Amino acid sequence: MTVRTVLGALAVALLTTGAYIGLVASPPDAFQGEYVRIMYAHVPNSWIAYLSFGTVFVTSILYLWKRRAIYDQVAHSAAELGVLFTGLALATGMIWGKPVWGTWWTWDARLVTTSILFLIYVGYLLVRALAEDPQRGARAAAVIGIIGFLDVPLIHYSVVWFRTLHQPASIVRGDIKMAPPMLMALMTSLLAFTVLFIYLLTLRVHLQRLDAARSESLADEVG
């Protein structure tokens, strides 16, 4: 049994527990009622999007500095996961917004900056996919990965700096504005998604390495 298999099994167990606490065990909100349960699916996706792009930022710097393929493979894998989880955060946010705010979309600072982040990293993946020289594509993508991450603090503080419809953070530097059963549900979901992210990242990097090995063996056969 490999470490990755254990991570996958742990992610499934934690996700199931998180879904049970979020959907059944936690209480409804005094203002939003049952709709608050969407938070346990929405917030972890946003958190993993930040974590993914943070990983892209660090590994892109390391790649430009050291030029080792592994850093580029991790950055590429994390960017793909970041796009996936940002897309899910936007989708669940819209599904939450329609019954609570009365609209799917509004030109709110949090929503707009998150959409920009999504588009930046779709661009990152396109630059890689369309580059004729993979090395050059990797270098250009690393620059986009570093600059694109500057949008993350902008998203985080958008609810403080601008007048927005989106609610501000419920947990700020130890100040928790949330009932303990709800906090428990949110924390379990956050932990479950973090373990899932580590599992998916290791799987995606393994795939990148296999792809590189196959390309090398094909080149050897042709050469």
Next chain:
Amino acid sequence: MPALWIALAYGIVSMVLLLYTARLRRRVRELESAVRPRPRPLVQPAHPR
């Protein structure tokens, strides 16, 4: 009505994540079998014609 919205959110998240994980795992299996060295024949002529 809230149950419908909650089911939609959880349904989309679980479906997308399941499909993505399944696709990654299938692709890893395919590539692992492709890059694995082919076994050599057990019996070979010492001086092939």
